Amino acid sequence: MADYRQMWTDLGMDLEHHDVLCEVLPEAFGGVYLTQQDRPKGMDFYDFVVSEIHGVRPAEMLQHQEEGGKVFGTFCVYVPDEVVFAAGGIAAGLCGGSQFWVSGGEKVLPANTCSLIKASIGARLDKTCPFFLIPDIYVGENTCDGKKKAWEILAGEVPLHIIDVPQMKRDRDVAAFEAEIRDFIKVVERVTDKKITVESLGEAIKLINNKRRALQRVYNARKASPVPISGKDALLVTQINFYDDPARAAQMANNLADELEQRINNAIGVFPDKTLRIMISGTPMAIPNWKLHHIVESLGAAVVVEESCTGTRYFENLVDESATTLDEQIRALAERYMKTNCACFTPNAARIDDIIRLTDEYQVDGIIDINLQFCNLYSTESYLIKQVMKEHNIPIMHIETDYSEQDFEQLRTRVEAFLEMLRK
Amino acid sequence: MIVIGIDIGSVAAKAYIISNGSHHRAMIPTGWSPREAGQALIDQLLDKSGLERERVERIYVTGYGRVAFEQADKTVTEIKCHARGIAELYPEVRTIIDIGGQDSKVIRIEELGQVVDFAMNDKCAAGTGRFLQVMATALGLDVSELGDAENPGQMQTISSMCTVFAESEIIGSLARGNSKGGIIAGLHQSVGKRVAAMARRMGIKEQVAFTGGVAINPGVKRALEEEIRTRIIVPEACQYTGALGAALLALENP
Numbered sequence: 001m002a003d004y005r006q007m008w009t010d011l012g013m014d015l016e017h018h019d020v021l022c023e024v025l026p027e028a029f030g031g032v033y034l035t036q037q038d039r040p041k042g043m044d045f046y047d048f049v050v051s052e053i054h055g056v057r058p059a060e061m062l063q064h065q066e067e068g069g070k071v072f073g074t075f076c077v078y079v080p081d082e083v084v085f086a087a088g089g090i091a092a093g094l095c096g097g098s099q100f101w102v103s104g105g106e107k108v109l110p111a112n113t114c115s116l117i118k119a120s121i122g123a124r125l126d127k128t129c130p131f132f133l134i135p136d137i138y139v140g141e142n143t144c145d146g147k148k149k150a151w152e153i154l155a156g157e158v159p160l161h162i163i164d165v166p167q168m169k170r171d172r173d174v175a176a177f178e179a180e181i182r183d184f185i186k187v188v189e190r191v192t193d194k195k196i197t198v199e200s201l202g203e204a205i206k207l208i209n210n211k212r213r214a215l216q217r218v219y220n221a222r223k224a225s226p227v228p229i230s231g232k233d234a235l236l237v238t239q240i241n242f243y244d245d246p247a248r249a250a251q252m253a254n255n256l257a258d259e260l261e262q263r264i265n266n267a268i269g270v271f272p273d274k275t276l277r278i279m280i281s282g283t284p285m286a287i288p289n290w291k292l293h294h295i296v297e298s299l300g301a302a303v304v305v306e307e308s309c310t311g312t313r314y315f316e317n318l319v320d321e322s323a324t325t326l327d328e329q330i331r332a333l334a335e336r337y338m339k340t341n342c343a344c345f346t347p348n349a350a351r352i353d354d355i356i357r358l359t360d361e362y363q364v365d366g367i368i369d370i371n372l373q374f375c376n377l378y379s380t381e382s383y384l385i386k387q388v389m390k391e392h393n394i395p396i397m398h399i400e401t402d403y404s405e406q407d408f409e410q411l412r413t414r415v416e417a418f419l420e421m422l423r424k
Numbered sequence: 425m426i427v428i429g430i431d432i433g434s435v436a437a438k439a440y441i442i443s444n445g446s447h448h449r450a451m452i453p454t455g456w457s458p459r460e461a462g463q464a465l466i467d468q469l470l471d472k473s474g475l476e477r478e479r480v481e482r483i484y485v486t487g488y489g490r491v492a493f494e495q496a497d498k499t500v501t502e503i504k505c506h507a508r509g510i511a512e513l514y515p516e517v518r519t520i521i522d523i524g525g526q527d528s529k530v531i532r533i534e535e536l537g538q539v540v541d542f543a544m545n546d547k548c549a550a551g552t553g554r555f556l557q558v559m560a561t562a563l564g565l566d567v568s569e570l571g572d573a574e575n576p577g578q579m580q581t582i583s584s585m586c587t588v589f590a591e592s593e594i595i596g597s598l599a600r601g602n603s604k605g606g607i608i609a610g611l612h613q614s615v616g617k618r619v620a621a622m623a624r625r626m627g628i629k630e631q632v633a634f635t636g637g638v639a640i641n642p643g644v645k646r647a648l649e650e651e652i653r654t655r656i657i658v659p660e661a662c663q664y665t666g667a668l669g670a671a672l673l674a675l676e677n678p
């Protein structure tokens with residue numbers, strides 16, 4: 001790894017504490033990722049990004065700031081990145097995915113807060129992640145109560161703009177989200193000191209759509225049997241796409257998709273024929289949370305799709321590119337984002353329809369529905385999902401867990417028993 | 425054919441040897457090394473049955489320590505093994521409640537021990553043997569004494585589901601002069617409630633069997649029966665059903 005210590009010092013990071021993370025991460029990644037057989041060559045890029053995880057992309061962001069650009073930190077797939085890129089800014093998804101940061105969050109948050117929020121707040125307060133220190137402004141949202149209140153704690157730390165994401169999907173809610181996007185445009189214009197135009201927004205819409213299309217290609221390849229890429233690798237691709245440069249992200253994902261399509265033509269897979277195909281649905285898995293994928297795949301089943309924000313919810317719908325005025329573009333953005341089905345909406349039957357559709361498209365043998373402990377929204381919704389899947393005779397198991405390793409053995413037993421049940 | 429089934433739990437390791445219709449069983453504390461516990465069990469069984477190691481065709485292992493035990497021909501989960509073991513002992517059973525040292529499970533089975541659904545406690549000790557262990561220590565008792573020491577007539581309900589809070593709650597309750605028997609009945613009630621809720625969420629189908637180390641405790645059986653309002657069968661060798669299932673699976677599925 002190149003030497004980034006000066007950069008980290010300049011950012012005001014807690015280097016001593018950060019060194020601990022730098023020590024354990026390569027080992028964890030090696031154990032989980034590099035032990036896999038027959039990985040696509042296209043994964044080399046993502047392996048490289050992980051090997052320089054707190055170096056190479058943060059350096060690019062700092063370079064961008066030096067040239068007068070601004071960086072926006074985001075935490076949810078309802079935040080329209082297009083607006084930020086249209087003003088020449090960089091948007092980066094920040095969610096923390098490691099137990100390493102949880103204790104930092106616990107200093108200020110109630111115990112019954114999900115690990116994702118604890119880790120995100122902890123990463124900022126403990127100053128052990130450059131991504132959390134670089135942004136000029138954070139963009140939060142009020143999707144769940146835990147996040148909503150956590151932003152109030154961070155407000156003293158860093159400038160914040162909150163997007164009011166509606167909780168229902170009536171026409172007037174879509175209109176309300178349109179108004180939110182207008183406000184967001186004003187905020188972004190103020191922070192970047194740049195005007196967003198039909199041209200720049202049109203470009204940005206294409207830019208982000210292209211990234212989505214590339215990810216769709218990677219995921220489409222996972223529909224094949226034998227599956228040409230492991231679930232762990234596909235998850236890593238999505239995770240890195242949250243903060244990588246969108247044009248490069250699209251290019252790399254397209255390169256990978258080329259290779260995967262080639263593999264499909266030659267009937268090459270990373271698991272033997274008749275391997276059980278698993279869908280994981282539920283709460284997002286922020287980098288480096290690979291826990292459940294690792295358990296499932298170490299037990300000889302393949303994760304073929306994630307119905308999650310680090311999965312299909314991230315890229316499934318495209319923004320209509322035919323709009324010719326700012327008003328139409330904003331409308332198209334609102335419509336696209338309001339198609340995403342997160343458990344923070346009610347009613348949310350469309351999410352259950354998505355799960356049924358994905359089961360079919362990806363030839364799924366069984367679903368593991370997972371939520372982070374203390375995520376009230378997803379854990380409550382899991383009851384409804386289970387009911388419907390039972391009606392459809394789709395095997396499903398619900399798991400509640402967090403970032404710690406404590407329940408690793410127990411989870412392994414549960415997943416193994418689920419696979420035994422599917423194998424009959 | 426001669427086969428062995430081993431169930432290495434977090435507290436106790438159990439094993440069965442089956443040779444042409446006759447069988448022997450053995451149990452020892454798991455201790456700190458699941459591997460050594462498994463080896464010791466094999467030695468004991470061979471000793472009891474007078475058979476030689478070379479004649480054992482297959483060894484299947486299950487339980488918490490299964491991954492650490494390398495001598496096995498195959499590892500199987502406790503869920504499948506309990507299902508198979510119970511189907512052998514009580515073919516009419518459709519729901520198994522298993523409470524062990526680290527976890528509690530509810531398993532729904534159909535004929536021949538086919539698993540159709542199961543639930544397991546999430547990362548939390550409430551409703552497991554561990555919970556009772558901690559509480560017994562707080563009361564100055566051995567966990568094996570709890571069952572006979574309860575007094576449901578003076579039930580002291582424990583409101584906290586969390587092991588940490590429940591511990592301070594019972595210490596407070598003792599300080600207020602409540603009887604140990606009543607407190608213990610309350611502890612059993614709390615485990616019963618917790619596990620019954622898990623069973624109800626999945627759907628209980630009769631008949632119901634109760635297995636695992638905690639099934640020896642008649643107080644927990646009583647509490648469970650009150651909660652789910654059904655009579656519960658506790659096999660005479662309730663701790664061995666997993667090992668029995670493992671041995672039977674070894675016999676049947678090469």
Ligand code: SF4
Binds near residue numbers: 342
């Ligand atoms: S799960 Fe919901 S709140 Fe969380 S990132 Fe996804 S859309 Fe946003």
Ligand code: SF4
Binds near residue numbers: 114283
């Ligand atoms: S996992 Fe649930 S509780 Fe956590 S941030 Fe997402 S929606 Fe909120």
